[in-house]
Amino acid sequence: MMGLPRVLSLAVLVILVGVSTCGCMSQETVVSDEEKARVLEYADPIADNVLLGFGEGNYTMYREFVTSRLGLYVSRDNPVVTERGEYITVTYRANFEREDGVALRFVFRKGDESHQLSGLWFDSPMLRS
Numbered sequence: 001m002m003g004l005p006r007v008l009s010l011a012v013l014v015i016l017v018g019v020s021t022c023g024c025m026s027q028e029t030v031v032s033d034e035e036k037a038r039v040l041e042y043a044d045p046i047a048d049n050v051l052l053g054f055g056e057g058n059y060t061m062y063r064e065f066v067t068s069r070l071g072l073y074v075s076r077d078n079p080v081v082t083e084r085g086e087y088i089t090v091t092y093r094a095n096f097e098r099e100d101g102v103a104l105r106f107v108f109r110k111g112d113e114s115h116q117l118s119g120l121w122f123d124s125p126m127l128r129s
Helices: 004-024 033-056 060-070
Strands: 073-076 080-084 087-096 102-109 117-123
Touching (some): 033 060, 033 080
Antiparallel strands (some): 073 087, 080 087, 087 102, 102 117
């Protein structure tokens, strides 16, 4: 059985490693207005296509989940564009028939000239319930 001093020493070591590791992770930062405009040239059409596709049934699995809770997509607001490491993220607040302010995150890989969507997240209280 470990003694209390040894357990405390181990706990302190684990906490220090955890804290020091957090400081090494890249932070997400808002990009310049110029970079934002460049990213939105490709991100906005992709976002609109995906969101309108839900209403048209082109993304059946997601559509059923999202529309059963939120209703159909109505509109979105001005996005925030951030970067972290090798990724660019565009975050919108979208309005749906049953809930406003749904956070939508579209993630793209920097330097990918094809502008393929690397990630898509929906976050809202109604989706988490």
